[in-house]
Amino acid sequence: MGSLEHLQAIRIVIATIGNQDPISPRTGKPMAALTLCLEHKPQRVYLIPTAEHLASSSYKNAADTKTAILERLPETLVVEILPIEVSVPADLSKLLPDMERILRTIKNRTQDIPNPQFMVTPTSGMHTMSDALIQLLSLGLLENAEV
Numbered sequence: 618m619g620s621l622e623h624l625q626a627i628r629i630v631i632a633t634i635g636n637q638d639p640i641s642p643r644t645g646k647p648m649a650a651l652t653l654c655l656e657h658k659p660q661r662v663y664l665i666p667t668a669e670h671l672a673s674s675s676y677k678n679a680a681d682t683k684t685a686i687l688e689r690l691p692e693t694l695v696v697e698i699l700p701i702e703v704s705v706p707a708d709l710s711k712l713l714p715d716m717e718r719i720l721r722t723i724k725n726r727t728q729d730i731p732n733p734q735f736m737v738t739p740t741s742g743m744h745t746m747s748d749a750l751i752q753l754l755s756l757g758l759l760e761n762a763e764v
Contacts, residue, residue, distance in 0.1 A: 626734035628659035629727060631720075631762075632682075633750060634666040634675045635741035639682035647685075649740040654686050654693070657736055661695040662686055663723050665716075665746065668700040675742060676700055699723070701746065709745045716749035720758045735762035 632650035637643075639651040647655065654662060666679035676698070683696045699719045703711045727733050737754060739747035754762050 626732045626761075627661070627727075627730045628657050629661045629663070629723075629730075629733050629735050630654055630657065630659040631663045631723060631735055631737045631750075631759075632665065633739050633742035633746040634664050634679040634682060635743070636673075636675055636678060638675065638678040638741050639685040649738040650682050651685055651689075653736060653738050654690060658690055659693060659736065661727070662693060662697070663719075664696070664698045665719055665750075666698065666700050666742070667706050667746075668702050671704070671706070673706070673743075697726075706743055707745055709748055712745050712749045713752065716746070717753055717758065720750075720753055724759055733761055735759050737762055737764045739764065 630653050634650060638648045641648055650664060664679040664682055666675035667673055669676040679698045683698060686693055686696050699722060701715050703715045706712050739750040751764060754764060
């Protein structure tokens with residue numbers, strides 16, 4: 618008799634990262650990316666900050682979020698940071714192609730997973746990051762994505 622493990626969904630979190638991640642300095646509580654991971658215990662996590670070289674970079678916060686996830690959930694197999702590389706992430710027309718690149722990268726890296734369940738939280742980061750992510754997901758770029 619075969620194992621049922623292959624039928625179980627592999628949980629994958631995709632989260633934009635902002636200036637308060639992973640823990641809000643105001644409330645001391647985990648922000649969306651860390652909260653989603655703690656609740657759903659994903660096998661893979663993809664964090665989307667702004668690039669390290671940008672003035673409004675959230676890359677350090679993504680690194681801190683990665684550390685927080687791995688400390689609290691050592692069973693998470695992959696936590697990867699995929700930064701937005703555009704110089705003006707507030708410009709949606711420039712951000713959309715780069716966000717599409719990131720989502721295609723995630724799609725390629727998860728294509729061998731038989732039953733991926735994407736859980737997306739676009740609540741941190743610049744509003745254009747959220748807008749781009751939601752627009753691309755609404756076009757069907759990732760199947761089985763829940764926002």
